Amino acid sequence: MAGFELSGLSASFGGTRVVGPLSLAIRPGEQVALVGKSGAGKSTLIRLVHEEVNRHTSLVPQELGLVNALPVFHNVFMGQLDRHSVWYNTVTLIKPFAEDKKAIRALLTELDMPEKLWTPAAALSGGQRQRVAIARAMYRKAELLLADEPVSALDGPMAHLVMRRLKQHFPTSLIALHDVELALAYCTRIVGIQDGQVALDESSDKLTASDIVSLY
């Protein structure tokens, strides 16, 4: 299942509702950008969707969740931990299999950092760490991508490269993006969140940046 149709999505903290109740449906093949000002509820909504459709997703959370003491290889390999036996995962920790090394090196090459394959995550820059989390999501190979500000630590050209790769790897996606130009360039649909509600839901080709700015 690549798309989803969810209703009654809502979240509260300390008795204050911060998202919903709202409905969100994404058809297979849609790339949806979630936009809106800081605190509008985008991360919370992505978390709610992830809880509902967990098994079918590749997730890039804002808190990247890398294991600093492990090399890049193992951090990316984690994208498929639940697809292998305990025996396979344990052996991989000590002596990775050639086919996994090849596949993960290829992903890192796509993200312009193949030379970091054996570098501990602790020794990476913020932008490199973000690309490792993206490689982990790609390695997972789910049909649906859920990503929360996946290019926030990347410079312009690298942000474009990563957005292109995400589009190539995932037929369907829901991506929180604060960069409106990237949202319009790489996503087919824009969903604007304001105070935890959907305030805009339109095809990208019918919108300009100034239509979206009113949300901020």
Ligand SMILES: Nc1ncnc2c1ncn2[C@@H]1O[C@H](COP(=O)(O)OP(=O)(O)OP(=O)(O)O)[C@@H](O)[C@H]1O
């Ligand atoms: N763990 C938490 N405890 C209390 N309040 C929270 C918690 N997580 C989020 N909130 C509140 O929920 C609201 C929505 O937060 P959320 O992180 O979803 O916003 P966002 O649109 O993703 O913001 P940003 O663009 O800054 O990441 C905010 O008012 C925030 O303060």
